[in-house]
Amino acid sequence: MKNGHAIIEPEALRGAATQAVAALKLLANRERLLLLCQIAKGRSCVSELEEELDIHQPTLSQQLGVLRRDGVVDTERDGKNIYYSIRDPRMLEILETLYRIYCPPKQSKSK
Amino acid sequence: MKNGHAIIEPEALRGAATQAVAALKLLANRERLLLLCQIAKGRSCVSELEEELDIHQPTLSQQLGVLRRDGVVDTERDGKNIYYSIRDPRMLEILETLYRIYCPPKQSKSK
DNA sequence: TCCAAATATCAGTTGACAATAATATATCAT
DNA sequence: ATGATATATTATTGTCAACTGATATTTGGA
Numbered sequence A, B: 001m002k003n004g005h006a007i008i009e010p011e012a013l014r015g016a017a018t019q020a021v022a023a024l025k026l027l028a029n030r031e032r033l034l035l036l037c038q039i040a041k042g043r044s045c046v047s048e049l050e051e052e053l054d055i056h057q058p059t060l061s062q063q064l065g066v067l068r069r070d071g072v073v074d075t076e077r078d079g080k081n082i083y084y085s086i087r088d089p090r091m092l093e094i095l096e097t098l099y100r101i102y103c104p105p106k107q108s109k110s111k
Numbered sequence C: 001t002c003c004a005a006a007t008a009t010c011a012g013t014t015g016a017c018a019a020t021a022a023t024a025t026a027t028c029a030t
Numbered sequence D: 001a002t003g004a005t006a007t008a009t010t011a012t013t014g015t016c017a018a019c020t021g022a023t024a025t026t027t028g029g030a
Helices: A010-027 A030-041 A046-053 A057-069 A089-102 B010-027 B030-041 B046-053 B057-069 B089-102
Strands: A073-078 A081-086 B073-078 B081-086
Touching: A010 A030, A010 A089, A010 B010, A010 B030, A010 B089, A030 A046, A030 A057, A030 A081, A030 A089, A030 B010, A046 A057, A046 A081, A057 A073, A081 A089, A089 B010, A089 B089, B010 B030, B010 B089, B030 B046, B030 B057, B030 B081, B030 B089, B046 B057, B046 B081, B057 B073, B081 B089
Parallel strands: none
Antiparallel strands: A073 A081, B073 B081
16 A cells, blocks of 8 residues: 555544444445445345345345435335435445455455 | 356355355454554554554454454564564455455545 | 362353334425 | 235344453573
8 A cells, every 4th residue: 555645634634444344344245345336336126135045034124214314325116116325425435445355357256 | 247257056156155254253343443554554563553442452363363363464563563464365365356446546535 | 189260161140233114304296 | 804925023032242350481680
């Protein structure tokens, strides 16, 4: 890493860290991360997510509730279904980075 | 986000997610994130970190212990002091992204 | 060898998060 | 209005991570 980040005052740094940590906490759970990856690929409704991720419904809704309250995702009702999409572009940026690091195009390396 | 990531099989994706989540968990704590930022700026010893971050010693050592065991940091003894530095370049990449997102050069936005 | 400084480890407590089960709400079709 | 489907909420419980306090280990200097 280039050693030259913008110099930032300790107080501001703490503030930034608080924000960053809030986002990281949301990502730091395997099911929720996969969930966000799925939504990032394109909006999906709860039953689709339930099927693709094999998480059972109340748990899924609870997690989605967290993401909603934190402003990370948007919802849109279409008849009986509710579609989720990513709202916070910063989340997408982090997801991009994670893809780049942990999902290399050719070789997949498991633990 | 461009909708085109490398297509990755569900199993491999789960493996990648497991790895990513392990890293994210380490970052998803304010003190530990600040700690890593500090170390990323240049190697530092425990007492320096203790002073700069105002975390008391056993807690700090415990956190550093976690980072050590997970292969995220390297240690190097110099006399009575032990110096820490980042070992895992992937951590640096994530930290870079977080800086870009949450520590914009000019305007600092809190909360 | 003995002491002080730096760091690490251990045991106990607490608090936050996630899973589950049960129930509630909203929408559509009849 | 009634039933069925999709989603949300609530209460309960179990698990794990982090803080604290006390103690151990390592090193350098007297």
